[in-house]
Amino acid sequence: MESETKSPKATQEKTEPKMDSKSQNYKLHAKNIDVFYDDFKAINNISLGILEKSITAFIGPSGCGKSTFLRLFNRMNDYIDGFSMNGNILLDDKNIYDPDLKVEELRKTVGMVFQKPNPFPKSIYENVAYGLRIQGIKDEDFIEERVITSLKQATLFSEIEDNLDKSALSLSGGQQQRLCIARALAVKPSVLLMDEPTSALDPISSGKIEDLVHELKKDYTIVIVTHNMQQAGRVSDNTAFLYMGSLIEYGDTQKIFTNPEKDRTQNYITGRFG
Numbered sequence: 001m002e003s004e005t006k007s008p009k010a011t012q013e014k015t016e017p018k019m020d021s022k023s024q025n026y027k028l029h030a031k032n033i034d035v036f037y038d039d040f041k042a043i044n045n046i047s048l049g050i051l052e053k054s055i056t057a058f059i060g061p062s063g064c065g066k067s068t069f070l071r072l073f074n075r076m077n078d079y080i081d082g083f084s085m086n087g088n089i090l091l092d093d094k095n096i097y098d099p100d101l102k103v104e105e106l107r108k109t110v111g112m113v114f115q116k117p118n119p120f121p122k123s124i125y126e127n128v129a130y131g132l133r134i135q136g137i138k139d140e141d142f143i144e145e146r147v148i149t150s151l152k153q154a155t156l157f158s159e160i161e162d163n164l165d166k167s168a169l170s171l172s173g174g175q176q177q178r179l180c181i182a183r184a185l186a187v188k189p190s191v192l193l194m195d196e197p198t199s200a201l202d203p204i205s206s207g208k209i210e211d212l213v214h215e216l217k218k219d220y221t222i223v224i225v226t227h228n229m230q231q232a233g234r235v236s237d238n239t240a241f242l243y244m245g246s247l248i249e250y251g252d253t254q255k256i257f258t259n260p261e262k263d264r265t266q267n268y269i270t271g272r273f274g
């Protein structure tokens with residue numbers, strides 16, 4: 001029978017990545033989180049801190065709660081019937097579930113990219129400008145500058161610079177996903193949540209997104225859900241392994257993939273289940 005703990009020395013502190021001396025605080029801090037869909041408990045008492053300008057991967061078998069947990073960070077679960085939660089999520093030490101907090105403001109700071117590219121049926125330019133326009137920004141020079149900068153950051157600009165008026169739906173899947181990243185960046189978030197952003201893409205497009213994610217780490221705190229363990233190993237600094245709604249292990253990605261504390265993590269990363 002699989003034992004929960006490989007080493008008797010494994011303690012709770014091993015599930016938290018070490019903070020460097022510069023960062024006194026976590027960018028994001030989930031504290032004692034339970035999530036329910038009606039009576040079903042999808043997340044079971046998870047606490048986890050995420051350092052600024054780092055990439056954190058959530059891994060684990062299908063249905064373990066990765067997407068549910070990710071969506072808590074910009075309150076995307078609020079729309080789901082039957083959703084309820086316990087615990088707090090802090091962004092820069094402020095509780096994002098505070099009743100006074102404006103969700104639209106939160107989503108400016110915490111952007112999201114989904115599994116399937118979901119551009120609007122508008123031009124490439126208007127897709128990226130969208131978030132600025134709904135903020136009421138009217139200055140076209142400002143919008144243009146932001147659109148171009150965001151497309152460059154998302155490494156798409158050189159491929160489409162003569163076609164900004166073309167429909168976003170005419171782009172390839174990989175280009176559409178980079179457009180969705182540009183759209184998220186245009187409103188200047190500081191956190192980017194990515195829910196399996198490459199699972200609908202071919203390997204070359206996936207590689208471009210991985211390179212981009214790596215590049216974006218300079219300026220953003222990134223949390224990525226992935227089924228692809230090679231991808232988690234390549235792109236992330238820290239990895240959280242979830243199983244049946246619980247956080248089994250969390251820490252330095254290298255360590256999780258080469259010398260995990262828990263047998264269950266070892267069995268998952270070596271493909272013995274999942």
Ligand SMILES: Nc1ncnc2c1ncn2[C@@H]1O[C@H](COP(=O)(O)OP(=O)(O)OP(=O)(O)O)[C@@H](O)[C@H]1O
Pocket residue numbers: 037040042060061062063064065066067068069080082227
């Ligand atoms: N809207 C919902 N209503 C009821 N149950 C849900 C809902 N969304 C998710 N669940 C349940 O919550 C659990 C966690 O689901 P979640 O989608 O977060 O897992 P996941 O690890 O992201 O899975 P996958 O890798 O397959 O996307 C699952 O048992 C799922 O069936």
